[in-house]
Amino acid sequence: MQAYATSIHGAQRKPSFLDLPAELRNVVYDLVFQYRTVNVRAGRYRDYPNGKTRDGLTLLRVNRLIHAETLLLPYTRTTFAFTRTANVMAFLGRRTPEQVKVIESIQLSVIDGSRMFGERSVGMTTGVLQYLEHLSGLTQIELVEMSRFKPRDHYLSRSLERMCGMIRMWKPEIDITARDPEETWNLALNRSGDTSLSGR
Secondary structure, X not given: OOOOOOOOOOOOOXXXXXXXXXXXXHHHHHHHOOXXXXXXXXXXXXXXXXXXXXXXXXXXXXXXXXXXXXXXXXXXXXXXXXXXXXHHHHHHHOOOHHHHHHOOEEEEEXXXXXXXXXXXXXXXXXXXXXXXXXXXXXXXXEEEEOOOOOOOOHHHHHHHHHHHHHHHHHOOOOEEEEEOOOOOEEEEEOOOOOEEEEEO
16 A cells, blocks of 8 residues: 555544554545546636535645645546636646646546637647646546537547647657547547547
């Protein structure tokens, strides 16, 4: 098991969470910070899809030791979902460099494979995706295609491949997948340029 906590010394007048051995505290942290997807709006995030806050971040504010032991866990175990580039930038701007570096997975809602869903008049360009340069720990991007087109439509397939190419200008080795909101199809956009479609 990965260790996040370290042993502490000294008697406590009253039993507390910090009296537990570091190994048991780590078990609790594993239960609290489970893998999930959260929807980011204006730089702040809530659990996806129902918007209720259940991300365990209040635990970080209990005391300095717990804060230090768990500071990066929400970022290594979360897929952060965005509909606008401005939200990506605001979100990263609110994080420390250490938190940004450990983010492993993001989700981008796009339309027609050419622009962010929340930005009707702003097309996707390599420059727009420059923020990927700062996500040094990023290993996966999921594109959620919000239109009614399917990958078998030549237009959408070409558009997704073009967006994939722009992403790989910044992250050559990243894994990229695409799907529709209902998950009726899933498309793996491989580094070799080959694609693998599943679903109907």
